Amino acid sequence: MEDEQSFSDICGGRLALQRRYYSPSCREFCISCPRLSLRSLTAVTCTVWLAAYGLFTLCENSIILSAAIFITLLGLLGYLHFVKIDQETLLIIDSLGIQMTSSYASGKESTTFIEMGKVKDVIINEGIYMQKVIYYLCILLKDPVEPHGISQVVPVFQSAKPRLDCLIEVYRSCQEVLAHQKATSASP
Amino acid sequence: MVLKAFFPTCCASADSGLLVGRWVPEQTSAVVLAVVHFPFIPIQVKELLARVQQASQVGVAVLGTWCHRRQDAEESLGHFLEGLGAIFSHEPWLQLCRERGSKFWSCKATRRQAPTCPGAPGEDQVMLVFYDQRKVLLSQLHPPVALPDHQAGDAVAGAGGLAAVFDTVARSEELFRSDRFDEGPVRLSHWQSEGVEASILAELAKRASGPICLLLGGLLSLVSAASACRVFQLWPLSFIWSKLSTCEQLRHRLEQLTFVFSTQKAENPTQLMRKANVLVSVFLDVALGLALLSWLHGKDRIGHLAEALVPVADHVAEELQHLLQWLMGAPAGLKMNRALDQVLGRFFLYHLHLWISYIHLMSPFIERILWHVGLSACLGLTVALSILSDIIALLTFHIYCFYVYGARLYCLKICGLSSLWRLFRGKKWNVLRQRVDSCSYDLDQLFIGTLLFTILLFLLPTTALYYLVFTLLRLLVVAVQGLIHVLVDLVNSLPLYSLGLRLCRPYRLAAGVKFRVLEHEADRPLRLLMQINPLPFSHVTRTYRLPSRGRHPTHSWGSLCRKLFFGELIYPWRQKGDKRD
Numbered sequence: 001m002e003d004e005q006s007f008s009d010i011c012g013g014r015l016a017l018q019r020r021y022y023s024p025s026c027r028e029f030c031i032s033c034p035r036l037s038l039r040s041l042t043a044v045t046c047t048v049w050l051a052a053y054g055l056f057t058l059c060e061n062s063i064i065l066s067a068a069i070f071i072t073l074l075g076l077l078g079y080l081h082f083v084k085i086d087q088e089t090l091l092i093i094d095s096l097g098i099q100m101t102s103s104y105a106s107g108k109e110s111t112t113f114i115e116m117g118k119v120k121d122v123i124i125n126e127g128i129y130m131q132k133v134i135y136y137l138c139i140l141l142k143d144p145v146e147p148h149g150i151s152q153v154v155p156v157f158q159s160a161k162p163r164l165d166c167l168i169e170v171y172r173s174c175q176e177v178l179a180h181q182k183a184t185s186a187s188p
Numbered sequence: 189m190v191l192k193a194f195f196p197t198c199c200a201s202a203d204s205g206l207l208v209g210r211w212v213p214e215q216t217s218a219v220v221l222a223v224v225h226f227p228f229i230p231i232q233v234k235e236l237l238a239r240v241q242q243a244s245q246v247g248v249a250v251l252g253t254w255c256h257r258r259q260d261a262e263e264s265l266g267h268f269l270e271g272l273g274a275i276f277s278h279e280p281w282l283q284l285c286r287e288r289g290s291k292f293w294s295c296k297a298t299r300r301q302a303p304t305c306p307g308a309p310g311e312d313q314v315m316l317v318f319y320d321q322r323k324v325l326l327s328q329l330h331p332p333v334a335l336p337d338h339q340a341g342d343a344v345a346g347a348g349g350l351a352a353v354f355d356t357v358a359r360s361e362e363l364f365r366s367d368r369f370d371e372g373p374v375r376l377s378h379w380q381s382e383g384v385e386a387s388i389l390a391e392l393a394k395r396a397s398g399p400i401c402l403l404l405g406g407l408l409s410l411v412s413a414a415s416a417c418r419v420f421q422l423w424p425l426s427f428i429w430s431k432l433s434t435c436e437q438l439r440h441r442l443e444q445l446t447f448v449f450s451t452q453k454a455e456n457p458t459q460l461m462r463k464a465n466v467l468v469s470v471f472l473d474v475a476l477g478l479a480l481l482s483w484l485h486g487k488d489r490i491g492h493l494a495e496a497l498v499p500v501a502d503h504v505a506e507e508l509q510h511l512l513q514w515l516m517g518a519p520a521g522l523k524m525n526r527a528l529d530q531v532l533g534r535f536f537l538y539h540l541h542l543w544i545s546y547i548h549l550m551s552p553f554i555e556r557i558l559w560h561v562g563l564s565a566c567l568g569l570t571v572a573l574s575i576l577s578d579i580i581a582l583l584t585f586h587i588y589c590f591y592v593y594g595a596r597l598y599c600l601k602i603c604g605l606s607s608l609w610r611l612f613r614g615k616k617w618n619v620l621r622q623r624v625d626s627c628s629y630d631l632d633q634l635f636i637g638t639l640l641f642t643i644l645l646f647l648l649p650t651t652a653l654y655y656l657v658f659t660l661l662r663l664l665v666v667a668v669q670g671l672i673h674v675l676v677d678l679v680n681s682l683p684l685y686s687l688g689l690r691l692c693r694p695y696r697l698a699a700g701v702k703f704r705v706l707e708h709e710a711d712r713p714l715r716l717l718m719q720i721n722p723l724p725f726s727h728v729t730r731t732y733r734l735p736s737r738g739r740h741p742t743h744s745w746g747s748l749c750r751k752l753f754f755g756e757l758i759y760p761w762r763q764k765g766d767k768r769d
C-alpha cells in the first residue's frame with residue numbers, strides 16, 4: 001500500500017513523504033528533499049568565474065581561468081557525491097531491525113542497519129540546532145551493560161529535517177510496529 | 189512471532205527436495221544451507237548430517253521441504269513431501285513452495301506441539317530473506333563479534349542475531365564440499381554444487397609457501413643474529429645506530445619480514461590480513477626503490493648530484509656567515525652589546541670555518557659514498573628516504589651545534605636571571621619544600637646579587653637574539669626531516685592489501701548488512717534481499733593500519749612553547765622511554 005503526502009522542513013522547503021505498508025510488520029518511509037535549484041547553481045558558478053576573471057585581469061595569467069573551470073567542475077561533482085542528499089528512507093521490519101538509507105544526488109547510497117535486539121525505543125526529541133529549537137526523530141539503543149540504560153541516540157532524517165507533523169506520522173507508524181513486535185515476542 | 193527463513197539465492201531454482209540448515213531458536217530464524225534432492229535414503233541423509241555436525245560444530249538438521257512445481261498438477265509430490273515430516277521431525281517444520289513462472293512463494297511453518305499460550309496460532313507467519321551464500325561465506329563482519337565457543341550443537345547465545353547467520357554459513361564448509369559431479373549417495377544443491385571453486389595459482393602458492401617460508405625465515409634469523417652480536421653493542425657504534433633513522437627503518441623492516449615469513453600459521457583473519465598487508469607494502473616499497481635506483485643511475489645523475497653537493501654545502505655555509513656578520517652589526521636596527529656580540533659572533537664564525545674545511549676535506553670521497561649509498565635504494569624507497577633524512581642531519585650538523593650553544597647560553601642566563609630576581613625581591617627557592625620562601629640577605633650579598641642581575645638583564649637581548657635565530661634555523665631543519673619521516677610512515681603503515689580488497693571485492697570486508705524489500709503481494713509472505721554493506725575506506729584504514737615505527741613527537745604544542753621559552757633543548761625524535769642525557 002503506497003501513500004504520498006507533502007510536508008515542509010524546518011526552513012520552509014517542500015518535502016514529500018512516501019509511505020509504503022508492506023505488511024503489519026514491515027513499513028517504509030521515504031522523505032524526498034528539494035532538488036538542487038538551478039538558480040543557486042548559476043549564482044555560485046557566476047561568482048566563481050567573475051572572481052577568476054577579476055584575478056585574470058590583475059595577473060594576465062590564463063591558468064587562473066582554466067583553474068576556475070576545473071575547480072567549479074570538481075566542486076560540483078564533490079557536492080553532488082558527498083553533500084547533497086536527495087532522499088532519506090527509513091525501513092522498519094519487525095523482528096529484524098531498522099534500516100536508514102540516504103541517497104545522494106549522484107546516486108550513491110549509504111545505509112545503516114540496526115538490529116531489533118539493540119533498539120530500545122523510537123522517540124521524538126527536542127534539540128537546539130543553530131538558533132532554533134527543532135524536533136527530530138531518533139532511535140534509542142540499549143546499553144548492553146545496564147538493562148535500563150541508553151547507550152546511544154541515533155537521529156533519523158538528519159538532512160531532510162522535517163517538521164513535527166511529518167514526524168508524528170512516522171512516529172505513530174513506528175510505534176505500531178514496535179508494539180506489534182513486543183506483543184508477538186511476549187507470547188512464546 | 190514471525191519466523192525468518194534465510195534462503196540462499198542459488199537454491200531458488202533448484203528441484204524439489206528437503207531443506208537442510210540450522211535453526212536458531214533465540215531469533216526464531218531458520219538458516220537454510222542446502223537442498224537435498226530426490227531420490228535419497230533417509231538413513232544416508234541422517235549420516236551425512238551427523239558427519240557435517242561433527243566436523244563443523246554446527247547443529248545442521250533437516251528443517252523442512254522445498255517444492256518447486258515445474259509442471260502443473262503435481263499434487264502427489266505435495267502429499268509425499270508432507271509425509272516426510274514424519275520421518276525427519278523438526279520443530280517447527282518449514283514448507284516452502286514455488287510455482288512455475290511465479291515470483292511469489294508460499295510458505296508454511298507448522299508446530300506439532302500444542303502451544304503453551306492459548307490463542308497463539310499453530311502456524312507461524314514466515315518472512316523470507318534471500319542471501320548470496322558465496323558472499324556471506326567469504327565475508328568478515330567488522331567489528332568481529334566474538335561468538336562464544338560451543339562444544340557441540342548450537343549453544344551459541346543470541347548476541348548479534350545476524351552474526352549468527354554469518355557464523356553458521358562460514359562454519360558449514362564441510363557441507364559445501366561435494367558438488368553434483370561427485371558420486372555420493374546424497375545429491376545436494378548449494379553455491380558450489382555446479383563445481384567446487386578452486387584456483388591453480390592459490391594451490392601452487394600454498395604448496396610453495398612452506399619451503400619458501402622456511403628458507404627466508406632461516407636467512408632472516410641469520411641476519412638478525414648477526415646484527416645482535418656483541419660488536420655492535422659497544423658504545424660508539426650503538427650510539428650511532430640509535431641516532432640514525434636508517435637503522436631504525438631497517439630494523440622495523442626486518443621485524444616485519446620475520447613476522448611474515450614465520451612458519452606459524454595465522455590464527456585469525458586479522459593476522460592473515462596483517463601478513464598480507466606487510467607483504468604488499470614491502471613489495472611496493474622495493475618496487476619504488478628499484479625505480480628510484482634506475483632513475484638515479486641512468487644518465488649519471490649520481491655524479492651530477494655529488495658534484496652539486498659540495499657547492500650547495502658551501503653556499504649554505506656562506507649564507508650562515510652573512511647571517512652572523514649581520515648579527516654582529518646592528519640587526520634590524522636593534523642595538524646589541526658590542527663586546528658580547530663580537531665574542532659570540534667570532535666564536536660561531538670560527539666554528540663555521542672548521543665546518544667548511546671539513547666539507548672540503550670530504551669532497552673527493554663524496555661521489556663514491558653516494559654511489560654506494562644509492563645502491564641501498566634497492567632495499568626500498570623508505571630506506572632511501574631515511575638515508576636522505578640522515579644525510580640532511582649530517583650536513584646541517586653545524587646548525588645543530590649552533591642551536592645547542594645558543595640554547596645552553598640562553599638557558600643559563602634565564603636560570604641566573606630568575607634566581608637573582610628572587611634575590612632582588614628578598615626571596616629564595618627552598619629546595620626542601622620545593623617552594624619560594626622569604627629570606628633575609630646580607631648587604632654585600634644583596635649588592636653583588638643586584639649587580640649581577642643588572643648585568644645579566646642588559647646582556648639578555650643579545651643572547652636572546654642569537655638563540656632565536658639559531659632556534660628558527662634548527663626548527664626549519666627539523667621540519668624538513670619531519671616531512672620525510674611522515675612520508676616514510678605513510679609507506680610503512682598504509683594497509684594496501686586491505687584497501688585493494690575493499691576496492692575489488694567489497695563483500696569481503698563487511699560493516700553490516702542491508703535489506704531490500706522485493707516485490708510484494710498481499711497475503712503472500714514478505715520477501716527481502718539481504719546484501720552486504722561494505723566497510724567504508726576510512727574504517728578499513730583505521731582497522732588494518734600497520735604499526736608505524738613509533739616516532740611520534742611526545743610533546744604537545746604547549747610544552748614545546750614552554751621549552752623554547754626557557755631554553756631547554758628539544759629532541760623531536762625522542763620517545764618517552766628513551767634514556768638519554
